[in-house]
Structure formats: C-alpha cells, structure tokens
Amino acid sequence: MTVLFIILGILAFIILWQIFLRLIRRFVKFPAPAFMGGLLDSGLRKRMEPPARVIAGSGIKPGMQVLEIGCGPGTFTLDAARAAAEKGKVYALDIQEDMLKQLQRKLSLPENYDIKNIEFLNNSAYELPLEDNSLDLVFMVTVFQEIPDKQRALSEFKRVLKPSAILAISEWIVDPDYPWTSTTRRMAERGGFVYDGFSGNRWNYTVRFRKPC
Ligand SMILES: C[S@@+](CC[C@H](N)C(=O)[O-])C[C@H]1O[C@@H](n2cnc3c(N)ncnc32)[C@H](O)[C@@H]1O
Numbered sequence: 001m002t003v004l005f006i007i008l009g010i011l012a013f014i015i016l017w018q019i020f021l022r023l024i025r026r027f028v029k030f031p032a033p034a035f036m037g038g039l040l041d042s043g044l045r046k047r048m049e050p051p052a053r054v055i056a057g058s059g060i061k062p063g064m065q066v067l068e069i070g071c072g073p074g075t076f077t078l079d080a081a082r083a084a085a086e087k088g089k090v091y092a093l094d095i096q097e098d099m100l101k102q103l104q105r106k107l108s109l110p111e112n113y114d115i116k117n118i119e120f121l122n123n124s125a126y127e128l129p130l131e132d133n134s135l136d137l138v139f140m141v142t143v144f145q146e147i148p149d150k151q152r153a154l155s156e157f158k159r160v161l162k163p164s165a166i167l168a169i170s171e172w173i174v175d176p177d178y179p180w181t182s183t184t185r186r187m188a189e190r191g192g193f194v195y196d197g198f199s200g201n202r203w204n205y206t207v208r209f210r211k212p213c
Pocket of ligand 1: 031093124147
C-alpha cells in the first residue's frame with residue numbers, strides 16, 4: 001500500500017511540474033539552459049527516444065550534407081554523423097557555446113574517435129553561416145518550439161536547403177514545449193515547406209517536409 005502511495009505521489013508531482021513548466025513556457029521563450037545537458041543526454045532519455053530511430057525517421061543517408069539545429073549536448077549528433085558516413089557531413093549548430101562544449105567532450109571519448117565529419121557552429125537558427133542551396137537535410141529534435149520567430153528560421157532553412165531537400169522536425173511529449181503534429185505541420189507549411197511523411201507516434205514523432213523545387 002505504501003509503495004502504491006509513493007508511486008502515485010511521484011506521478012502527481014511529475015504531472016503538476018509539467019503543467020507548471022508548460023504554463024511558464026507559453027509566455028516566456030528561452031533556450032533550454034546548458035546545465036540541462038546531462039538530462040537531455042541521459043540513458044533514460046535515449047531509451048525513451050532512441051537516437052537511431054529519430055535519425056532513421058529524419059531520413060539521413062550516407063553522403064548527405066546535414067545541419068542539426070539546436071544540437072545541445074549532441075544526443076542525436078553522433079548517430080547523425082555515423083549515418084551521414086565519411087562522405088557526408090553534419091554541421092552541429094547551437095546558440096549556446098556551453099552546449100557545444102558538451103558535444104566536444106563526448107567526441108573526445110575513445111568510443112567516438114571514428115567520427116570525423118562534425119563541424120561546430122555557434123550560431124542562431126536565424127543566421128546560418130552556410131551557402132544558399134548547399135544542404136541535403138536540416139533536422140532538429142525538441143528545438144523548433146523554442147525558436148520565437150519560427151517563420152524567420154524557416155525561411156533561413158529554406159535558403160540553405162537544396163531544391164526538394166528535407167526538413168525533419170522531431171518532438172517528444174516530455175518536452176514542456178511539445179506541440180501536436182498538426183501544429184508542427186501547419187507552421188512548416190506556412191513557411192513554404194511541403195509535407196513528406198511522418199514516423200513514430202503521437203507522443204514521440206518526426207515529421208518530414210521538403211523544400212519545393
Ligand atoms: C531542448 S534543447 C534540445 C537539444 C537537443 N536537440 C536534444 O534534443 O537533446 C534545445 C536546444 O536548442 C538550442 N536553441 C534554442 N534556440 C535556438 C536558436 N534560435 N538557434 C540555435 N539553437 C537554439 C538551445 O541552446 C538548446 O541546446
């Protein structure tokens with residue numbers, strides 16, 4: 001009986017905490033602080049939102065030139081780099097230098113010595129230091145809703161993507177900014193992208209779009 005009360009107490013705390021965070025995030029937009037990097041990159045999170053599944057759903061293939069927006073500590077960046085393989089490249093972009101430092105530390109671990117195709121960009125999604133029509137794919141995980149001016153960011157993604165290249169947006173219910181699929185789709189379509197497919201489920205999904213030719 002006591003165990004049941006403890007479990008119910010923990011569940012109630014999680015639900016109330018989520019409601020509190022969601023209310024705050026509705027009015028105040030700011031990047032997830034860098035001290036949350038450990039949580040974002042935790043084993044539990046990777047079990048619930050497996051990077052290999054997100055990367056496959058995004059459509060990253062060998063040889064692609066890929067940009068990850070808001071890479072954070074790099075939970076998805078390493079799998080993206082391995083999927084793009086040695087002929088491909090991943091630009092890992094984040095507005096917070098401290099997030100990029102966490103990714104840098106991970107890359108310096110012996111198990112990641114094989115990865116040599118990541119370039120760090122400490123920039124905003126509004127100003128990408130990349131050529132027009134130069135990328136095959138832009139992806140982001142639990143980032144899009146953190147960007148206050150989404151249409152400005154979308155027009156920048158469109159500028160750097162090649163014609164008919166992919167924009168993949170992944171979201172997860174645990175993120176306090178989590179939007180319904182229909183919201184993500186409406187915003188990207190308003191930005192001129194064409195819906196291309198969906199993977200995952202209602203709570204943990206990736207929606208793919210294409211830049212029109
Ligand atoms: C919730 S974290 C997600 C990190 C990572 N994608 C993941 O899922 O583990 C959001 C990340 O997006 C970055 N970010 C937020 N707004 C940004 C912007 N306008 N331009 C670039 N990065 C941004 C934040 O610094 C943060 O690292």
